[in-house]
Amino acid sequence: MTDVLILGGTGWLSGRVAHAWRDAGVAVTCLARGGRPAPDGATLAVADRDAPDAYAEVADRDWDEIVDVSSNPGHVAAAVAALATRAAHWTYVSSVSVYARADVPGQDETAELLTPTVAGEESEYGRDKVAAEGAVRAGLGDRAAIVRPGLIVGPGDPTDRFGYWVSRFALAGKGPVLVPETDGHHAQVIDVDDVAAFVARIGADRWSGTVNAVGDVGTLAELLEGAREVGGHSGTVVTASDGFLIDHEVAYWSGPRSLPLWLPADMPGFMRHRNDGFGRAGGVLRPLRETLERTLADERSRGLDRARRAGLTREDELALLGELGA
Ligand SMILES: NC(=O)c1ccc[n+]([C@@H]2O[C@H](COP(=O)([O-])OP(=O)(O)OC[C@H]3O[C@@H](n4cnc5c(N)ncnc54)[C@H](OP(=O)(O)O)[C@@H]3O)[C@@H](O)[C@H]2O)c1
Numbered sequence: 001m002t003d004v005l006i007l008g009g010t011g012w013l014s015g016r017v018a019h020a021w022r023d024a025g026v027a028v029t030c031l032a033r034g035g036r037p038a039p040d041g042a043t044l045a046v047a048d049r050d051a052p053d054a055y056a057e058v059a060d061r062d063w064d065e066i067v068d069v070s071s072n073p074g075h076v077a078a079a080v081a082a083l084a085t086r087a088a089h090w091t092y093v094s095s096v097s098v099y100a101r102a103d104v105p106g107q108d109e110t111a112e113l114l115t116p117t118v119a120g121e122e123s124e125y126g127r128d129k130v131a132a133e134g135a136v137r138a139g140l141g142d143r144a145a146i147v148r149p150g151l152i153v154g155p156g157d158p159t160d161r162f163g164y165w166v167s168r169f170a171l172a173g174k175g176p177v178l179v180p181e182t183d184g185h186h187a188q189v190i191d192v193d194d195v196a197a198f199v200a201r202i203g204a205d206r207w208s209g210t211v212n213a214v215g216d217v218g219t220l221a222e223l224l225e226g227a228r229e230v231g232g233h234s235g236t237v238v239t240a241s242d243g244f245l246i247d248h249e250v251a252y253w254s255g256p257r258s259l260p261l262w263l264p265a266d267m268p269g270f271m272r273h274r275n276d277g278f279g280r281a282g283g284v285l286r287p288l289r290e291t292l293e294r295t296l297a298d299e300r301s302r303g304l305d306r307a308r309r310a311g312l313t314r315e316d317e318l319a320l321l322g323e324l325g326a
Helices: 012-023 073-086 125-143 163-172 192-205 220-231 242-247 276-280 288-302 314-323
Strands: 003-007 027-032 043-046 065-068 090-093 144-149 151-153 177-180 189-191 209-213 237-240 251-253 258-260
Touching: 003 012, 003 073, 012 027, 012 065, 012 090, 012 192, 065 073, 065 192, 073 090, 073 125, 090 125, 090 192, 125 144, 144 192, 151 192, 163 177, 163 220, 163 288, 163 314, 177 220, 177 258, 177 314, 189 192, 189 288, 192 209, 209 276, 220 288
Parallel strands: 003 027, 003 065, 027 043, 065 090, 090 144, 144 209, 151 189, 177 237, 251 258
Antiparallel strands: none
């Protein structure tokens, strides 16, 4: 194994995949638009995948491994058309969002999928991933690995979701923290570097097939308690009912004015996918506590009270706590 091409490599997960391969002593080339650097030691091939000749610079040679993270089925199909004959093995990073049902716990890789988007149809994340998976399987056959991560967490997370909790507990210190009801809610997360190491591992093994890359299923209550401990919080924890949060326009899951990882009650399957295939294919999960600790270190370096892409501002949180009499 000497030459790896990453279609991407300047983003979050794909950057960590580039690191993992580089640390394995392999020559890594990242193909991206050039606005962000490739990781140290990797070569950047500048190209825009919207352009017809996007792969010209990397198509004149063979690759031991090609990794693609794109969610654009047109980009994925064009890359397969240009590069499939050049690749000994291909790993496509998909998502558990390909599954048709979010209400069924315990789904494995054989569960029903959404219908794929077709050219000209409006883009829809999960359906686009199904279409992209199909292009990779059709072009690569048994040289393809399809990896379906669930919620990816850890240092550098651009979505600011998971880090909200450990960061908020640390910021609040002895003050109160607002949490959602946790009865019946689960949490299933995977550290970004566990996904990256797995992608590199199956590439090295030339493993073929489709696999969920998800953590062990835990409860949301356990995750929040872990975040509280790691954040060193000693204040009160105030639970807001779903009705209170909805009435006060607090969003589920992600984004501004949200409580991250809180999900509607009709999605009990979304954070409860099977992960035995991940273990069988050589995947290793670090303890949640370790991920929380390194996430907090990253959150501290980025600023606990910075503007975030996900969660409540401390000001909004205190206003809601005030309404609850806390
Ligand atoms: N976050 C989660 O919890 C989660 C869960 C399940 C699955 N996933 C999947 O995990 C993957 C995340 O990968 P990531 O974090 O590396 O994504 P990302 O940060 O969005 O990076 C995308 C990469 O593709 C490159 N790129 C985008 N548009 C391009 C274009 N037109 N031409 C050339 N290059 C282009 C970007 O480079 P430039 O912008 O520099 O050009 C970057 O290197 C995705 O497949 C996502 O669907 C994520």
